[in-house]
Amino acid sequence: MSTATQDAAVGTTPRKLKVATVSLAGCFGCHMSFLDIDERILPLLELVEFDRSPITDIKHCGACDIGLIEGGVCNAENVHVLREFRANCKVLIALGACAVNGGLPAQRNHLQIADILQQVYRTGHGLAEGSQIPNDPELPLPLNQVHPVHEVVKIDYFLPGCPPSGDAIWVFLTQLIEGREPALGHGLLHYD
C-alpha cells in the first residue's frame, strides 16, 4: 500500500484524493464501466475529486494520488501521456484487459506495422487513386508493437477485465482508498 493513499485514508485532514483517468489504446469501455458504479459515484465524489479525465475534460494531469490507465500503448502520444501520468500520480493503476496485456490492439503484434500501413493506406481495396500513408506531424506515429502499460512505465496495481465490472472497480477503488491491499474475489476477477 502506498503511503500516499494511506495518509489520505487514515490521516486526520479529510483531504479529497485526486484521481486522474485516461484511455490510451482502449475503447473507453473501461470508462463506461466505471460509470456503471451508478449512484455510488456520489459517495465516491465525497472522497475523491477528478483531475484529468474524460469526465472533466482537463487536458493535462496535475499532481494526483491515483491514476487510472485504460488501454495499451500503441503510439508515441500514448507514451507521452502515460509518462505524464507516471510522473504525476502517486499510484498508477492499469485498468482493463488492454492496459494489462495489450488486449485487442496487441493482436496486430505478429504483423509488421509497415505492412499494415502499406495495406491500409496504399494497397487495400477501395482506396482512392494515389492514397498515401498520412505523414502530418500532428499525428502520433504508431509503435512497431502494441505494449501493455507495465512494459513502458512502472505500474502499481492491475485491475483486469474487458471491461472490469462496475462492481469490481468500486470494490477495488474503495479498498485502495481505505488503505487496504485490493483483492477481488470470485466473480469480480475476470480477464474477459
Place this chain on the structure above:
Amino acid sequence: MNNSFLLDGEDVPFTPGQTVMQAAAAAGKYIPHLCWHPDFTAHGSCKLCTVKIGGRFATACTTRAAAGQEVDNRTEELTAKRRTLLQLLFVEGNHFCPSCEKSGNCVLQATAYEMGMLSPHFDHFYPDRAVDASHPDVLLDFNRCIMCELCVRASREVDGKDVFALSGRGAKSHLIVNSESGRLADTDFAVTDRAAEVCPVGVILKKRVGFTVPIGQRDYDEKPISEKAVGKVADGVKETG
C-alpha cells in the same frame, strides 16, 4: 500402518500406488494443476501442482503418496510460485481472454483467478503462431497452447491415433499434427475423438458451438476452479473405481 498423509494439516487417506494428486482429488481437496487429468498418465510438466513435501518441492501428480507425509499445498509461498508460473505461461503465448471463446471454461484462466493473478507481470513474448482452420469441424488456435500435452496423451492413449505431438525445443516448443502438410484436415482427427475434448485452454475448439453456453454462465463463472475441479475429479475417481 495407517494409509494417510497430511495435506495442509488435514488427514488425506490414500490407497497404495496413488499419487498425492490422486489421493487429494479423491478426498475432494484441490491441488492446482494444468497438465494433470485423472484419465491420463501423469505428465509433470506444468509444475502448477508443485507442493512441499517434508520441506522439499515436488510435483503432486508424480509423487507417490506415503503414510505420514506432510504436504504443504495452499500456502502463501506456493501460491506465489504458482502465480509466477501462470504469469510465465501467459506471456509465453498469446492469451487474449476477451476474444477467446474458451473464456469461462478455460482451466488456465480459472487457475489464474484462483491464484489471484492480476497481471502477467513479465514482458510479453507475443509469439507469431498460426491458426489452423483446415478441419471441417475443429479449429486449432496455437496462440493459446501451454504445452500440457493432454491432447497428445488423449490421442495416443484413448483414440489410438497419435494426431498430436510436441515439436521443437525450449522456447521454440510447439504443437504439431500428424500430417506432412501440417494441416489438421490431412490427419485422421475426428470431432468425436477424446483429444477434441481435453484441451484445458482454447487451442482445440469445436466449430459452430463456441457460444452455445453464453459468457457468464460457464463452468468457472458458476464456481471457482478449486470447488469445481474437485467435484468433477472426485466423481470421476468414484466412477472409475
Place this chain on the structure above:
Amino acid sequence: MSQRGKMAVKSMHDSLRIPGSQEDSVAAAKIATILDRHGRDGTRLVQILREVQDVEGWLSPATLSAIAEGIGWPRAQVESTANFYSFFHTRPLGEYRVLFSDNITDRMLGNQDLMRSLCHKLWLEPGQASEDGLVSVDTTSCTGMCDQGPALLANYRTITRLTPERIDEMAHLIRRRVPVGDWPSDWFHVEDNIRRRDVLLDHGLAPGEALAAALDRGPAGLLGQIERSALRGRGGAGFGSDIKWRSCRDAWGDAHYVICNADEGEPGTFKDRVLLSSYFDMVVDGMCIAGFAIGASKGFIYLRGEYRYLLDRLETRLAQRREAGLLGRNILGRGFTFDIEIHLGAGAYICGEESALIESLEGKPGKPRIRPPFPVTHGYLGQPTTVNNVETLALAALIAVKGGEWFRAIGTPASTGTKLLSVSGDVERPGIYEFPFGVTVAEVLAAAGANDTQAVTTAGAAGSCLAADEFGRHIAFEDVPTGGSIMVFDRSRDMFEVARNFAHFFAHESCGFCTPCRVGTAVNARLLDKLANDHGSPYDLDEMEKMHRLMQGASHCGLGNTATIALRDMLAKFRPAFDRRLHSPDYEPGFDLDAALSQARRMTGRDDPGAHLTDNLSAQAGEHPSEAQP
C-alpha cells in the same frame, strides 16, 4: 517454425523435387538403404535422421514422411525428434553448414569477430542460408575445444584454433565449393593438451588387463572392490557407483544395459574427449567391467554429436578389440559376452541428463523422464540400465586392477581418487589436469598459469562461480563439486558478459518440457539482453533473483535446477559488473522506444521531433512531456 516458414519450406521443397522423377527414386532408394541398415527400428531414429541428412542435405517434409513410414512410427513423432536436435534441419541450410562454438571461452578468444568476418565474406546473415543456398553460418553451444579455441564445426567436423587467416581461406574454399574433407588437414587437428598426469592418465595398463582382473575377481568380488574404493560418479552429481551398479544388478529385467555417457556438453568440459581419444581402451574395459558386474551383455556409448570426428576411430578400435577377443562373444575366452554400440547425439546438452539420454537412445526427443522410477530399474527400453560417465568407467577399470583400498587412499575421505579437470580461459596452459580430490582451486590455478584471476566457474555454466577470496577451497564433492569444467576469468573480463553467455546457453538448451525452465530461461536471457542494450534497472536484477528462486526447486530436472546458480553467484559476488549496466535507478522499459517508431518513420518519411521518443530519464528531465510534441 512459423506457418509462413512452413509454407516457404513446402514451396522450396516442391521446386526442388519433381514427383516421380529419377532424382526422387534415387533419394528414396538411399533412404531405404539407411532404414534397412538400421533394421527399420524406430529406436534408432536419431542415427537414421543423421545419416539421411548426410545424404539429402536436409530433412524435408517428404523425407520425414518416408522415414516415418519406414520405421512404422506416427509422422508427428518423427518430426518431433527431428525438430528437437540442433544438428538436424528441417529447412535447407546450404551445402556448407558452419557452426561457431559459442562458449564464453570461445568469445574470450574472439569468435564473434571471426564469425562476423566469415558472414561478411560470404554475404550472409547468421542463421540464414546464403541466397544461392550454398552456405549458412550460425553459432552452437560449446564444442568441447575450449583449450584450443576458437573452434567451429564445418558440416559437423571439428576445426580448432581459428585465426583470421583460416577464416579468409575458409570463405575462399567454400566459394570454390571445395569439400570439407579436402580442407587443410591441420585445421582438424585436435590436441590432448594433458598437463598433469596422475594415477589414471599414468595407468600403464595394457588393453584388456583391467578387464581380465575384473573377471578374476568375479562379479561379487568386483563390486566389493568398487564399494571399498568409494568411487563416486564423475559427471558431477557424485552418486556412489557401487550403489548404482548393485541396484541395477538386483533389478528384475529381460536384459540389463550399460551406457557410457559421453555426451560431454557442460561448457568448458573436454576431459572425456581426451579419454575417448587417448584412453579409449580403459573406457571400454570399464564398460565391460560394468556389464560383468550388473549382468549386462550390451552397452552403448552415447557420443555427443560435437565429437563426431571421433566416431570412425572409435568404431575401428571396437572392431579391433572384437578381433582380439576383448569385446563381443566369449571375451578373453572366459565365456563373458558383452558388446558395445556407439550412438551419436545431435546437438542437445540435455542429453547429458541420464533419462534424457535414454530417451534419445530410443529415438525420441531428449526430454528427461519422470523419476522415480530411475534408470537402474527402468532405463533403456524399460530395462535395468546403469548410466556412467566416461571417467567413472575408466576409473572402475583402474580399481579392478589396483583394488578399492588403493584407490581410497587417494583424495579425501568423502571424495576418493583423482579428478580430471578441463581448465580453460585466462590461463597460460589450458588443458587437462589430473589431481587427487582435495586440491585447492589456487593450486589448480597455479599449475595452469593463471594470473590476476578474478573468478573461476567450477562446474561449467551450471554451477558455482568463485571469487578470489574462495580460491583456498577444495575441489571435492563436500566442498567445491565439479564435473571437471574449470573456466578461469582474469580481471580484464566483464563477468556480466559471462552471465549473459550462460543465460543464452540455457535458453538454447532447455528442452522445453517444464514451464519454469522453458519460459524462465527465456526470461533470464531477455533480462540480460535488456541490461546489455542499456535498458537495465534494479528491478531487472530483482527479477533474475526471482527466476532463480522459482527455477531452483520447481524445475523438472537438473538443467532448470542449476541454470541460475552461476548467475546468482555472479549477482552476489560481482555486483558492480551488473550495476554498471543499469541505465537508471528507476523502472526502464525492455525495449528502445525510439527504435519502436522506426517502421512508422520509414513508411511516413517523417523525422520531425514528434517522430521520435526519448528514454524515460530524458523525458522526466525535460519539459512537460505533452508539450514537447509539435
